[in-house]
Amino acid sequence: MKTFRFAIAVYSLFFAVVAVYAQSPPPDTGLTANPVFEKNCAKCHGKTGEGRHFGGPPLVSEKTAAASTDDLRNIITNGKGRMPKYASKLTSEEIDTLVQQINALNKK
Numbered sequence: 016m017k018t019f020r021f022a023i024a025v026y027s028l029f030f031a032v033v034a035v036y037a038q039s040p041p042p043d044t045g046l047t048a049n050p051v052f053e054k055n056c057a058k059c060h061g062k063t064g065e066g067r068h069f070g071g072p073p074l075v076s077e078k079t080a081a082a083s084t085d086d087l088r089n090i091i092t093n094g095k096g097r098m099p100k101y102a103s104k105l106t107s108e109e110i111d112t113l114v115q116q117i118n119a120l121n122k123k
């Protein structure tokens with residue numbers, strides 16, 4: 016009977032550990048994991064922000080790294096050249112998140 020209880024305890028511990036791992040995959044909160052980027056931006060700037068598709072420049076570049084947070088937010092909100100404006104398509108929170116994630120990608 017004691018062995019049986021011990022087995023139950025071991026099994027529940029095992030399942031608890033599995034459950035914890037299943038629920039918390041390593042959090043990838045970067046630009047490439049952002050569904051907003053995937054849906055709106057990846058077609059021009061590439062899935063990883065490497066650029067090239069339909070003439071969108073890379074978002075990981077010296078130029079982007081040199082741009083201020085305000086510049087980046089402004090370009091995404093109001094557009095620039097062939098870059099469409101997202102003022103009416105995304106919320107300002109979504110745009111802020113994109114800006115932060117673009118900045119994070121450019122920090123080496």
Ligand code: HEC
Pocket residue numbers: 051052055056057058059060069070071072073074076078079080082087090091095096097098099101113117
């Ligand atoms: C239709 C293609 C297209 C789409 C879609 C697009 N972009 Fe762009 N993006 C461009 C082009 C082209 C430029 C270059 C504009 C210029 O400098 O004339 C640009 C420039 C930028 C820049 C400035 C880069 C720099 O180094 O100055 C940022 C930041 C940017 N895009 C972010 C985004 C984000 C975020 C999204 C999605 C919400 C997005 N873009 C969607 C084409 C696109």
